Amino acid sequence: MRRDVFQAIADPTRRAIIGLIALQAMTPNAIAEHFDTSRQAVSKHLQILVECQLVKQEQQGREIYYQLEVAKMKEIDKWLEQFRKIWEDRFSELDTVLSNLKTNKP
Amino acid sequence: MRRDVFQAIADPTRRAIIGLIALQAMTPNAIAEHFDTSRQAVSKHLQILVECQLVKQEQQGREIYYQLEVAKMKEIDKWLEQFRKIWEDRFSELDTVLSNLKTNKP
DNA sequence: TATACGCGCAATTAATCGGTTGCGCAAGTT
């Protein structure tokens, strides 16, 4: 089962979970209380998040705390990087590039 | 059919398409040439991208040029914003929080 | 030691996904 970060954040519940545990590690039950789904459903989401290393777990007695692997979020940011150039740097510059591309045909 | 930006970029082909047309608007056929999938498959992806407004189309004769709606990419960036704080500003503080949690064990 | 809890691990089902195929319409070409 090939999972990547982008697929992981595609699900709204998963994004909500990420937002929840971003500041503080939580157990599946604690997380599940914030949604109106079952614990198992949440656990499955967590499993997927762990699978793609967006979240890591830490056992503590019979409880398992899930916490965000913040570094992995950079991967998304890294992908966005190339587009940030386009939307921040210069819209007019982009136009120049496009014009050049068009006039560059022999 | 509820689509959002995150679901749109979940698919690797869709991300590749986005990367392709980022700099230059392209027609479905032109895009399809870059992959080993059919034009229809690409068209379906484009349809999804248009649906969530990540891409817009512009008719030109019988050809339709698809072009990236760069502004919409910001939506992803906006979501990342909250985590950027964590991973950039406060690694040390995060560690403190985690340590505190750990010392809670008897 | 017996009992209650927290949790992961299947197995199952309904829904959705990505892709293919075939069609028809409209815009260019001859």
Place this chain on the structure above:
DNA sequence: AACTTGCGCAACCGATTAATTGCGCGTATA
């Protein structure tokens, strides 16, 4: 006018998906 080309639309199919249910294994508590 007849033909070709670019494209969207719809139907279909196998593969995933999200969520439910039932189970068993450890860890606490009495």
